[in-house]
Amino acid sequence: MKVPYVDDKPTPGGFGTPSDDDLGRMIRHSVESWQPQRGPDWPGVLIRLANSGPPAWLLYTAASAALVVILLVAFLVGSALQIGALGPQPVPSHLH
Amino acid sequence: MTEEGRELDPATEFRQLYDQQYLSIYRSIRAVVLDPAAAEDLTQETFVRAYRARHRYTPTAPPGAWLRRIGINLAISYLRRQKLARVLPARLYIAPDRREYDRAEARDVVTKALATLSPKLRAAVVLHYYDGLTREEIASVLGVPAGTVASRIAKAVAIMRKSIGSDQDLGPERSTSEGALRGR
Numbered sequence: 001m002k003v004p005y006v007d008d009k010p011t012p013g014g015f016g017t018p019s020d021d022d023l024g025r026m027i028r029h030s031v032e033s034w035q036p037q038r039g040p041d042w043p044g045v046l047i048r049l050a051n052s053g054p055p056a057w058l059l060y061t062a063a064s065a066a067l068v069v070i071l072l073v074a075f076l077v078g079s080a081l082q083i084g085a086l087g088p089q090p091v092p093s094h095l096h
Numbered sequence: 097m098t099e100e101g102r103e104l105d106p107a108t109e110f111r112q113l114y115d116q117q118y119l120s121i122y123r124s125i126r127a128v129v130l131d132p133a134a135a136e137d138l139t140q141e142t143f144v145r146a147y148r149a150r151h152r153y154t155p156t157a158p159p160g161a162w163l164r165r166i167g168i169n170l171a172i173s174y175l176r177r178q179k180l181a182r183v184l185p186a187r188l189y190i191a192p193d194r195r196e197y198d199r200a201e202a203r204d205v206v207t208k209a210l211a212t213l214s215p216k217l218r219a220a221v222v223l224h225y226y227d228g229l230t231r232e233e234i235a236s237v238l239g240v241p242a243g244t245v246a247s248r249i250a251k252a253v254a255i256m257r258k259s260i261g262s263d264q265d266l267g268p269e270r271s272t273s274e275g276a277l278r279g280r
Contacts, residue, residue: 017261
């Protein structure tokens with residue numbers, strides 16, 4: 001059981017409430033006692049780098065560019081082949 | 097910093113920077129996520145992200161502060177994802193095994209007090225008390241104004257003091273442990 005250092009002087013907030021200095025010391029002491037189970041693993045970083053794909057920004061940019069190209073090609077092909085709404089529209093005869 | 101007092105350059109000395117900063121980055125992240133295994137994983141991820149961005153590093157802040165910024169942001173994002181996962185239907189969310197952590201937490205009053213804080217308050221506390229950063233440096237790491245950092249630290253300290261105080265008032269080991277400390 002880790003026990004915080006408690007000053008002889010009672011501090012505002014109650015008998016067992018640590019002062020700000022004590023709290024800072026307790027936090028430092030506690031955090032400094034934390035040790036990683038595996039420790040530094042540089043080969044692990046290199047493996048992650050090798051396994052990770054392209055960065056997200058590159059992926060999103062490429063996907064956006066591909067979408068623009070697909071829409072452009074679809075428009076050009078649709079216009080050239082006069083498909084659907086891109087073809088000449090029939091004019092109703094009763095308007096004449 | 098190196099022995100000569102020179103800051104390491106992430107672009108050319110990343111490996112040395114990794115060895116130098118690993119432990120302190122791990123501890124800072126662990127103080128935010130309060131989970132040793134997740135902290136190790138996030139520490140590795142921090143260095144992976146930093147390695148990819150090493151050529152974009154600008155020496156306006158020390159490399160340690162730059163790494164902390166990446167690590168703390170990763171840790172907060174991780175907790176946000178965890179929180180989101182908890183609202184998913186039970187079938188989709190598998191809760192991590194926290195028994196070991198809960199046992200460890202019960203042993204450590206500071207960890208228990210840190211657990212009462214929000215991740216953002218924990219980040220401010222650890223950067224201030226463990227890493228020893230100034231309010232301005234913390235503001236730069238967290239991307240918030242210095243005034244916000246000051247209020248977060250004050251709020252966190254008040255909550256932690258209350259938590260530790262009530263823990264000690266109610267704790268069964270209080271008389272023996274305090275007696276031992278007072279006798280020092």
